[in-house]
Amino acid sequence: MSQADTVMTAVAPYEPKKRRVRIDRIISIAVIAPSIIAIAIFVYFFIGASAYISVIDWNQSNYTNKFVGLQNYQQLFSTFRFQQDLRNTLFFTIAFLVVCLAIGLLLAILLDQKVKGEAIFRNIFMFPLAISFIVTGVAWRWLLSPGTAGDPHGVDQLFNLDPLTWTWFSNADSGIFSVALAAVWQMSGYVMAMYIAGLRAIPDEIREAARVDGATEWQVFRSIIFPLLQPITLSAVIILGHISLKIFDLVFAMSGHGPAFGTDVPALNMFDTIAANEYSSGAAIAMILLILVSILIIPYLIFNFRNEVKQ
Amino acid sequence: MRKPKYNILTLASILMLLPLLAACGGDNGTSTPSAGAATGSGGSTPVMANTAVMANTPVMASTAVMTGTAVMTGTSNSSLTGKLEMFSWWSTGGEAAGLKKLYQAYNVTYPNVNIVNSAVAGGAGQDAHAVLNNRLQNNNPPDAFQIHMGHELIDGPVAAGQVEDLSSLYQSEGWTKTFPQGVLDIVSSTDANGTKHYWSVPVNIHRANVLWYNKKVFSDNNLQPPATFADFFTAADALKAKGIAALALGDKDSFAAPHLMETVLLGTLGADGWKGLWTGTTKWDDPKVTEALNTFKKMLGYINSDHASLSWDQANSEVISGKAAMTIMGDWANADYIAKNFTNYGWVNAPGTKGIYDALSDTFALPKGAPDRDNAIAWLKLAGSQQGQDIFNPLKGSIPARTDAGKPAAGQPSYNDYLKSAMSDWTKDTIVPSVVHGAAAKPSWVKDYTDAVNAFVTKQDVTATQSQLVTAAATAMGK
Amino acid sequence: MSAIATNPPAVYTAPPRRFNPWRIVIYAVLLMFTVFYLLPVYILVTTSLKAYTEVNLSHMWTLPTGFSLDSFRDAWFGSESQSITGLAGSFFNSFELVIPATLITAIIGSLNGYVLAKWQFPGANIIFPLILYGMFIPYQAILIPLTRTLSAIHLYGNLYGLILTHVIYGLPICTLIFRNYYAGVPTELVEAGRIDGAGFFGIYRHILFPISVPGFIVVLIWQFTAVWNEFLFAINLVSNPSSQPITVALQNLAGSYSVQWNVQMAGAIIAALPPLILYIFLSRYFVRGLLAGSVKG
Incomplete structure (x- = not known):
């Protein structure tokens, strides 16, 4: 667990020696079996059940199970709301990832410069990680509430901005970026922590050697440090990416779906869809979310798993 | 590996244990709502039962309220005990105030019933729909719940067989005569044999x-x-x-x-x-x-x-x-x-x-499997009564669904000019x-x-x- | 893994050669970000300490002139006259939820980690990634069957169902943390235990468990924070207001327009406090948990 760039660490194979070991081996399987069964049911079986629900016509409160194929998906993609959801998810993910990585890297490098009060800065940048998206949503809802013409609220008041121009999450086109701003506030410290761990893992000797060879500070960063930080960037992209795809609570607490669904996301749409008794349509949204997340996660898990086997 | 810091561990365990103790204290209260009734003390000690539920303060009938409104509602009835969990999206403003008044009136008649006010705020009722839906679908119903009259009810809980048929209550309370035909049509459905079934009690329009x-x-x-x-x-x-x-x-x-x-x-x-x-x-x-x-x-x-x-x-x-x-x-x-x-x-x-x-119209329905069915039926009777509607509506800012209501008792909040004009429009x-x-x-x-x-x-x-x-x-x- | 925990030099040594203007830029940037991160804290704290008469959206940024705990009182106990439901009940509900969910997951996770690290069984290399996948899935994908199942076994609507849910979906990350933690324990130690005649549980109890304290702290903090802050399961599985956890109650409080926003701010502080306290006192372990895998969204 010392390395941020991998979720798995090598395990030394253990060679059994005694007869006693055989009994212990059975015990060991018995110990882990309930967990495996629970996960088989609660993860894999339930995913299968959701997939099944998404291809039947259970779109009213009483259960029906007529097979309708991909009709629920077709219907979903034809709605303006879901099209907006996909657009918003894309914008949100890009903005959230890029800004988090940039801020995280910048702060990590700055804090690595042996600054005074480094621990205090670090703790300030990271405390939002400890609190709930709901709390973040409540706070930022008031901060980014534009107020009315002539009576600006929130940051518009603080920076003397016109609430009709700076409408933040009330803007149908760009509202989603305001939600991303709150998400960046909460999560950028995480990326910073990852990069700090990465930077500290790079031995000083490597940098010193390069400096002795006459490399400028920028060249040291470009040709030595950045390449070494690449696996961390990958992990950060995967982890932040899967959070952003399934984001729900922050939007729920902060802006709701917004005008013309400018801040709507698939998870919120699913919540409303189920509330209208459309279980099959809701399951279809869930399956699309799962597919999006899996595209990101499965290669990552396989990649890590292969690496481990090689070691 | 660093040496484990035991002082930190101690701190952590204290942090974790403290609230556990407090939580246990709170729990004891909620689990004994009928204690007052069991001792046979009847209407004299309702307050104790009522203060038990921490999360739901609005209801809590104090003794002052009791004596204050007892004259109006008449005798108290200690036959009903336990709780009444009433689900709504009325968490604030005039609607919460009206609901509270209605609770107080209920507690005057049934002082041993502990009312649990399940009000879900947010999104102008949409969050509440989601929560209610979940509860009904998963057999965890409240005792009574608020729902709009019409298809929200008929194509929702009624179609799913989640609510009780209130037709006999409509007969016994004479509601088929006191609600206007337009409303009766919307809160009912007609089965294959041509029989009308009533599914909820409209409290306002x-x-x-x-x-x-x-x-x-x-x-x-x-x-x-x-x-x-x-x-x-x-x-x-x-x-x-x-x-x-x-x-x-x-x-x-x-x-x-x-x-x-x-x-x-x-x-x-x-x-x-x-x-x-x-x-x-x-x-x-x-x-x-x-x-x-x-x-x-x-x-x-x-x-x-x-x-x-x-x-x-x-x-x-x-x-x-x-x-x-x-x-x-x-x-x-x-x-x-x-x-x-x-x-x-x-x-x-x-x-x-x-x-x-x-x-x-906001109506109240009785879910199948309501944990405190008798209490809920008593609640529906109050909500559908002339007196109940005139307690609730002036505060909620709506008109009563009953054609014979609209005359609140003296000393009670009365209907304002707008509502009077709406009542006259309603009839024509x-x-x-x-x-x-x-x-x-x-x-x-x-x-x-x-x-x-x-x-x-x-x-x-x-x-x-x-x-x-x-x-x-x-x-x-x-x- | 102690990289993060390594403290900076206690005494700052002045730049050796000459005054470096870059350092001013560095501090300026750091201070700018400090303002960004503390902006919500400022608004939360100042607003919640204002007296009701001072609460005015047109003067959001002014400092309170006095010191008033009225907002906290109303957020905690509720206020009958303003129809505010206090957070006190749900605050304790959250502890009733978080403590068992955290302890059970940690214990099971520790045993699982032990098995996976020291008792490689056939197929483990396939099963382990399959377990890990469970911590990344969007929980929406299992929500409908989960609610149905909990309802069928009478665990819907109360905290027990939510505890079970958090235990199961917390297992992958806790198993991962412990597995990696135990992987760092030299196999010779386990070997020695076996030679002494210790069995499966004997090795665990006498060799691994005693050195597991840091691992447990990491997992306990992780799980505590994740479960305390969780919202999706909470709102879908516990709809009865008398057993709702705090995130749902806070959303309920803040979701109604007529609740004064100073009360909402005080409520937000109350909801944030327990994990924040853990963070402040145990940030070292907190960071390790973060880096161990992912953040549950």
Whole structure:
């Protein structure tokens, strides 16, 4: 667990020696079996059940199970709301990832410069990680509430901005970026922590050697440090990416779906869809979310798993 | 590896244990709600049972309240014990106040019942729908719950077999005679044998098609409240020239814009045309629907520019401050003006809807498997009674559903001028069901309709929106 | 893994050669970000300490003139006159939820980690990634069957169902943390235990468990924070207001327009406090948990 760039660490194979070991081996399987069964049911079986629900016509409160194929998906993609959801998810993910990585890297490098009060800065940048998206949503809802013409609220008041121009999450086109701003506030410290761990893992000797060879500070960063930080960037992209795809609570607490669904996301749409008794349509949204997340996660898990086997 | 820091461990365990102790203390209280009744002390010690539930303070009948209202309701009845969990989305304002009054009246008669007020706030009732739905689907019902009359009820919990048939209660309480026929039709369904079944008890009636205006702004500009769309746009142009937003809209929550659109459709199609949209006799590709969308689009040219960041009550404040001249909102706006101490407002029917009462009603239903069924039935009886309706409605800002109510007891809050005028309209206007508020169509259709209209506010694409509405109707009718 | 925990030099040594203007830029940037991160804290704290008469959206940024705990009182106990439901009940509900969910997951996770690290069984290399997948899935994808199942076994609507849910979906990350933690324990130690005649549980109890304290702290903090802050399961599985956890109650409080926003701010502080306290006192372990895998969204 010392390395941020991998979720798995090598395990030394253990060679059994005694007869006693055989009994212990059975015990060991018995110990882990309930967990495996629970996960088989609660993860894999339930995913299968959701997939099944998404291809039947259970779109009213009483259960029906007529097979309708991909009709629920077709219907979903034809709605303006879901099209907006996909657009918003894309914008949100890009903005959230890029800004988090940039801020995280910048702060990590700055804090690595042996600054005074480094621990205090670090703790300030990271405390939002400890609190709930709901709390973040409540706070930022008031901060980014534009107020009315002539009576600006929130940051518009603080920076003397016109609430009709700076409408933040009330803007149908760009509202989603305001939600991303709150998400960046909460999560950028995480990326910073990852990069700090990465930077500290790079031995000083490597940098010193390069400096002795006459490399400028920028060249040291470009040709030595950045390449070494690449696996961390990958992990950060995967982890932040899967959070952003399934984001729900922050939007729920902060802006709701917004005008013309400018801040709507698939998870919120699913919540409303189920509330209208459309279980099959809701399951279809869930399956699309799962597919999006899996595209990101499965290669990552396989990649890590292969690496481990090689070691 | 560093040496483990045991002081930190100790701290952590103390942190974890402290609240556990406190939590246990709280738990003891909730698990013994009927303690007072078990000792046979009857009506004299209701307070103890009532203070048990920590999370639900609004109900807590104090002894002062008890003695204060006992005269009004008559004798107390200790035959019922246990709890009554009442689910609603009335968490604040006049509606919470009205509900609380009703709880107090209930506790006067049944002092040993501990009322648990499950009120879910947020999203103008949408969050509550989600939660309620979940509970009913998963056999975890409250004892009684609030739901809009009409298809929200009939195509929701009724179709799923989640609520009890209240027909016998309607007979025994004489409600088939005291509720108007229009309401009786909407809260009931007819089975294959032609028998009517009643499913919930309407406690009030709200009107959706009201145009509210600031009298001072109108008189300053020599304007008359508009009766038709033509009048509306004439006035709107005059106001726009003065830099005043003619129409305040606060569509931060998803119901507000569809609500406005509903009144425009109603004003364009008339009562029968409107009703036909939801029964199939009016087609959604009708040119009149196109006309309504164009009118709505034109209206959007006169609204406040910050509409997207406001809630409906903040839009009301724009009318109060005179920044906007009018707003079209259900008559809960009236309660909002009163709460904000604003008196200089007037009201007329939304353009083109003279003689039409676009109605919605909050009703209470009894879920199957209600944990405290007897308590819930007693609650429904109170909610459907003349006395119950006159306790609740003046505070809620709605009119009673019963035709014989409207005369609150002396010393109790009375109906204001608006409500008196609404009661008189109620008896003579054509009643049509509201769609945004659950009466006209099933929940999935309402969602498709509101989704389409909310997108229209920004996109303003008439053709695309109309085709979405046609699709939504086809989907809803097809199933 | 102690990289993060390594403290900076206690005494700052002045730049050796000459004054470096870059350092001013560095501090300026750091201070700018400090303002960004503390902006919400400022508004939360100042607003919640204002007296009701001072609470005005048109003067959001002014400092309170006095010191008033009225907002906290109303957020905690509720206020009958304003129809505010206090957070006190749900605050304790959250502890009733978090403590068992955290302890059970940690214990099971520790045993699982032990098995996976020291008792490689056939197929483990396939099963382990399959377990890990469970911590990344969007929980929406299992929500409908989960609610149905809990309802069928009478665990819907109360905290027990939510505890079970958090235990199961917390297992992958806790198993991962412990597995990696135990992987760092030299196999010779286990070997020695076996030679002494210790069995499966004997090795765990006498060799691994005693050195597991840091691992447990990491997992306990992780799980505590994740479960305390969780919202999706909470709102979908516990709809009865008398057993709702705090995130749902806070959303309920803040979701109603007529609740004064100073009360909402005080409520937000109350909801944030327990994990924040853990963070402040145990940030070292907190960071390790973060870096061990992912953040549950």
